[in-house]
Amino acid sequence: MRAPIGDFDTVTPAPDCLDELVAPVAEAVRGWSGGVPADRILHVDTEPEWADTAVFLEHYGRELLDRSANCVVVAGKRGGETTLAACVVLSATRVDVNGAVRRRLGARKASFAPMDTATGGTGMEYGGITPIGLPGHWPVLVDSAVVDLPYVLLGSGRRRGKLLVPGKALAELPNAEVLEGLGLA
Template sequence: MRAPIGDFDNARPAPDCLELLTEPVAAAVRAWQGAVPADQLLYVDTDPEIADTAVFVAHHGSRLLDESANCVIVAGKRGEATTLAACVVRSATRVDVNGVVRRHLGSRKVRFAPMDTAIGATGMEYGGVTPIGLPGDWPVLVDATVVDTPWVLIGSGRRRGKLIVPGKAFAELPGAVVLEGLGVPVS
């Protein structure tokens, strides 16, 4: 099957290739509910050596920059309490950590979670984190422009492979909050 975006000829419905996903992502696909059917979550096989956004876009074409998103894990701290959250923004932007994220989480300080924390808490590989399959009690902050994008390329939980998902599906994820201005242009 040809993917709806990109130059991928090997797109398959994610429910048909659960063995290629990390356990948290596979579990989320198995339990998928909502307006977007699970078979519209597509898996495409990709080279793990080019998983990072800049290299991936250079290889597959700059058009994908507008059709892909990054999921980053942040840690908000207020007093002794730390809140882990996911932020999903278009790849051409960066997360407004010290503005939108800090205010939304009610934290005094927010930083990107250390790699060990991010992979340990998500059960996913660094460089492949996706908002699909995150712990259900986490806030999943999604930039409104991601939801408005017809098809979005995002990590699959591993460095090998990506998911292509209808943008509106991100608004239905457990813990999802759609925010204007979460992603700001890279300067």
């Protein structure tokens, strides 16, 4: 099988390689019910030491920059309460934490969640967090530019491997909300 984007040696429909995924991601793929069939979510094998975006692009091709997205965990605070949310933006942009995210969460202050909070809350490895398989009560804020892509490259829940996902499938995730301008250039 050939990847719809990028040049990867190993491409497998995610339902056929659940053992390569962390438990929450595997469970989400197993129970997938969106309009995009689960077998259109693809897993590509990649080197874990190349997981971070800049290094990844050096090894797998700079042309993937406009077709890849990062998923970051943000903590919004208001009156002693903390709300965790995931934000998915194109890799060439940064999350508008102090604008769009803070307003959407109704928070006085928003910031990137500490690494142990992000990994502990998701059950995923730092550098591999993906919006597929996140806790069901978390808001998943997705930049509209990500949803518009035929396929987007995302983390797989682990540093080893990535997922290729039709952009519109991300809009169908539990608690997903598509926002204009979530990613800033």
